[in-house]
Amino acid sequence: MTTIPVIDLAPALGGTAEARMAVARQMEAACTDIGFFTIRGHGVPLALIDGLRSHAKHFFNLPLERKLEAQPEDPAVPRGYRALGFDALSRGNAGQAPGDLKEYYHFGRERWPDAPYYTGEEGRRYFVPNRWPKEPQGWADTAAAYYGHMERLTNEMMALVALALGLDERFFADKIDRHITAMRINFYPAQTAAPEPGQLRAGAHTDYGLLTILNGENTAGGLQVQTRQGDWLPVETAPDTFVVNIGDLLMRWTNDRWVSNVHRVVNPPVEAGAEAQRISIAFFHHPNYDALVECVAPPGQAKYPPVRSGDYRTQKYRQTRV
Structure with a gap:
């Protein structure tokens, strides 16, 4: 594969069973081969992404x-x-490198039900109040609206994942209805x-959960994914598309039928200067913390x-801290 596949989700969103299965088959091909694909026709307003x-x-x-x-x-x-340098993502995959050359802002859902699953001892580890700065004003509201659209989109996509894997379309529904996505x-x-030697914007790593939905920029020093031949393939993006990759837990669920692929963000060339500034927005879709991830495979294979979903994520967070 020399380019990342582009999949139009529009026919599947509210479409016929045949249209949904056709899109599911495209996802199956991409996830089996490289674990990455680009989506358009997703229904998320461009104005919200830009905001x-x-x-x-x-x-x-x-x-x-x-x-x-x-x-x-x-x-x-x-x-x-x-x-800058708070974590080193390559350490989550047993790599060794200095801290990554990025800053980031980490947040989750804005509110949740007043119920023991969310407010109990274990729930409080995952349902954590967001921390927003004084400026820019309106950032929290815009982020909450974007998060809501991502929830809708990932619900739709996980139904297509189930179809692609030959499962009931609602197989994942009770495993993501109280998800811990950050x-x-x-x-x-x-x-x-x-x-420093070996230091990148983001070291080579895999993601931890089900699906990562990324909105990026085509600037110098961008995202690359590793092919099965070991080559690094640049990942192109556009303002109205998302790059999607599967994470470790979905790979485990498929018993390695689908690949949670290694990717990285490389440094820009020296001559790029101030033009190399880059922002990417990542939704790391992760199952309910108590969801038990078991391979969909014949007995003994x-x-x-x-x-448990939450235990796996906690382990990975600890490994990446510098």
Whole structure:
């Protein structure tokens, strides 16, 4: 494969059974081969995407001391601002590298039911209040609206995933209805100093959950995915599309039928200068924390033991901290 497949979701969203199955088959082909594809026809308003991106650009270009006001007091709390080099994603896949050359803002859903699943001892580890800065005004509301559209989109896509895998269309419904999805808005600043040996904007890694829905930019120093032959393939994007890749838990669910592929964000060339500033918006769709991920495979052929969704994510977060 020399390019990332592009899939139009429009025929499947509210379409006939035949149209939905046709789109599911396209997803199956992409996820079996490279684990990445681009979607259009997703129904998320372009104005909302642009609004969230504009708020993020405003925030990340504030002075560092202003951004640090939005940093959580406890580094283990996955909310708020993280400065340059906070984590090294390659360590989640047993790699060794200095901290990644990115800043990011970490948030989740804005509200949840007053019920023990969310407010109990375990629930509080995943349903954490967001931490928003004083400026830009309106960022929290825009982020919440975007999160809601992503929830709708991933519900639709996981139904298509089930069809692609030959399962009942609602197979995943009770495993994602109380999902613990987090979002990160990543900021890759222009590089004014040479990186350390082995240091990238984001080291080679896989994602942890089901689906990652990414809105990026075509700027110098971008996203690359590794092919089965070991080559690195640039991932192109556009303002009205999303890049989708599957994560480790979905690969485990398929018993490696689908690939959670290694990807990275490379450094820009020195001559790119200030033009190499980059923002990407990532929705890391993750199942309910108590969902048991068991291979959909005949008895005795499972490559992985069952694992709880929340436990797997917690383990990966710990591995990547510098």
